[in-house]
Amino acid sequence: PDSAARDDDGRLVIAGVDAAELAARFGTPLYVTDEAQVRARAGRVLDAFGSAFAAVGASVAVYYAGKAFLSTEVARWVAEAGLNIDVCTGGELAVALAAGIDPARLGFHGNNKSIAEIERAVSVGVGTIVIDSRIEIDRVADAAARAGRVQAVRLRVNSGVHAHTHDFLATAHEDQKFGVPLDDAADLVATIRDRAELRFLGMHCHIGSQIFDAGGFAESASRLIAVHAELLTDGDVPELNLGGGFGIAYTAADEPTPIEQIAAGMAEAVGAACASHGIPVPRIAIEPGRYIVGPAGITLYEVGTVKPVEVDGGVRTYVSVDGGMSDNARPALYGADYTARIASRVTDAAPTLVRVAGKHCESGDIVVDADYLPGDVRPGDLLAVAATGAYCWSLASNYNHLGRPAVVAVRDGAARIIVRGETEADLLSRDAGIPLPTPAGTD
Numbered sequence: 001p002d003s004a005a006r007d008d009d010g011r012l013v014i015a016g017v018d019a020a021e022l023a024a025r026f027g028t029p030l031y032v033t034d035e036a037q038v039r040a041r042a043g044r045v046l047d048a049f050g051s052a053f054a055a056v057g058a059s060v061a062v063y064y065a066g067k068a069f070l071s072t073e074v075a076r077w078v079a080e081a082g083l084n085i086d087v088c089t090g091g092e093l094a095v096a097l098a099a100g101i102d103p104a105r106l107g108f109h110g111n112n113k114s115i116a117e118i119e120r121a122v123s124v125g126v127g128t129i130v131i132d133s134r135i136e137i138d139r140v141a142d143a144a145a146r147a148g149r150v151q152a153v154r155l156r157v158n159s160g161v162h163a164h165t166h167d168f169l170a171t172a173h174e175d176q177k178f179g180v181p182l183d184d185a186a187d188l189v190a191t192i193r194d195r196a197e198l199r200f201l202g203m204h205c206h207i208g209s210q211i212f213d214a215g216g217f218a219e220s221a222s223r224l225i226a227v228h229a230e231l232l233t234d235g236d237v238p239e240l241n242l243g244g245g246f247g248i249a250y251t252a253a254d255e256p257t258p259i260e261q262i263a264a265g266m267a268e269a270v271g272a273a274c275a276s277h278g279i280p281v282p283r284i285a286i287e288p289g290r291y292i293v294g295p296a297g298i299t300l301y302e303v304g305t306v307k308p309v310e311v312d313g314g315v316r317t318y319v320s321v322d323g324g325m326s327d328n329a330r331p332a333l334y335g336a337d338y339t340a341r342i343a344s345r346v347t348d349a350a351p352t353l354v355r356v357a358g359k360h361c362e363s364g365d366i367v368v369d370a371d372y373l374p375g376d377v378r379p380g381d382l383l384a385v386a387a388t389g390a391y392c393w394s395l396a397s398n399y400n401h402l403g404r405p406a407v408v409a410v411r412d413g414a415a416r417i418i419v420r421g422e423t424e425a426d427l428l429s430r431d432a433g434i435p436l437p438t439p440a441g442t443d
């Protein structure tokens with residue numbers, strides 16, 4: 001990430017803090033997040049979309065998609081940058097509330113919110129709830145009636161546009177669990193409008209994640225505006241939520257379009273579609289997660305073993321580290337690529353092709369499938385893996401009874417823990433088969 005640099009001795013320094021010092025102080029594996037970068041990226045999204053849509057006469061609300069990585073600190077950073085927060089479970093809601101975020105600034109998502117979750121969201125005064133199915137209309141309305149409130153809601157629709165990195169696919173129907181078909185929107189919105197406890201804000205659509213260009217967003221936005229225009233004939237529709245999904249670079253091969261260009265492309269598409277339907281441009285909302293926290297995160301690991309393995313036509317060097325799929329499930333889940341560097345020293349050794357593996361009992365436990373590291377990479381080296389700020393901690397597990405690593409925030413040369421790592425005692429503390437020790441002083 002932008003914030004990591006080499007010092008004069010070639011050691012990696014993150015936001016003014018030596019990576020080796022972080023590892024010595026907090027242990028490895030360790031998630032490190034650059035606080036200033038998270039704040040700056042949040043501000044950049046707000047500026048990019050704010051000015052792009054101002055050009056077509058619309059304002060923009062940015063919701064940080066907490067699923068990418070949510071802790072009370074991160075919630076405060078993005079809220080201080082002017083963002084709202086999108087949560088999709090009672091657990092994420094609890095974190096945002098614990099951070100002291102004004103509930104009116106929260107959006108609540110999910111294709112299967114429990115009734116208890118809906119009741120809690122309504123009763124704490126969550127700003128918007130995204131309705132994901134016909135069944136949920138009554139669930140949310142009934143909860144609002146019980147709480148004596150009027151709840152603002154969005155309706156999640158599928159525009160039929162599916163985007164993945166460079167390409168997008170546009171179909172009439174989508175075979176997936178989220179949202180409702182765009183064709184059903186008018187009928188469902190009428191049902192929402194029939195319930196006095198609900199206030200319809202507008203449609204919501206999320207076309208995918210890690211998207212590199214504006215084409216899919218633009219196509220989706222034009223389809224949505226056509227339906228939005230129809231809905232306007234029967235009542236107010238103040239808003240349109242275009243979701244998140246803006247891509248980031250994980251390796252040097254990734255070249256995402258700058259967010260300013262994506263924003264401009266989306267604004268142009270929305271502006272043109274509204275003009276062609278003769279309607280005003282609605283207020284716009286977006287929900288980026290990965291873009292804000294992904295590039296600000298680095299994971300530090302210590303190399304434990306180095307093992308050359310003969311493969312067809314050569315040797316593959318397996319470099320095993322002290323974490324793996326429990327702290328970063330993305331390579332195993334999605335075949336995701338990452339880049340690793342030795343953080344603790346520089347060397348002139350010629351580069352060698354390596355596979356960085358974890359310590360789990362599973363051959364798919366890979367951190368970096370293929371990358372070059374100095375040929376003298378050895379046990380004790382500290383490895384830094386870039387762009388691990390999104391969907392790593394949030395997807396972490398305790399596989400093989402590894403505790404989830406701590407998350408440390410670095411800023412201006414100082415480091416502090418923002419999420420404590422799990423210890424063996426933490427893991428054992430949930431095992432009901434262990435007799436509880438008698439508390440001291442009670443006998």
Ligand code: LLP
Binds near residue numbers: 065067109206290334
């Ligand atoms: N809004 C909705 C409704 C979403 O479902 C998501 C992500 C986002 C916003 C934020 O998308 P982002 O800007 O972060 O791309 N675990 C996967 C990604 C799953 C994304 C799920 N939804 C990964 O690690 O690549």
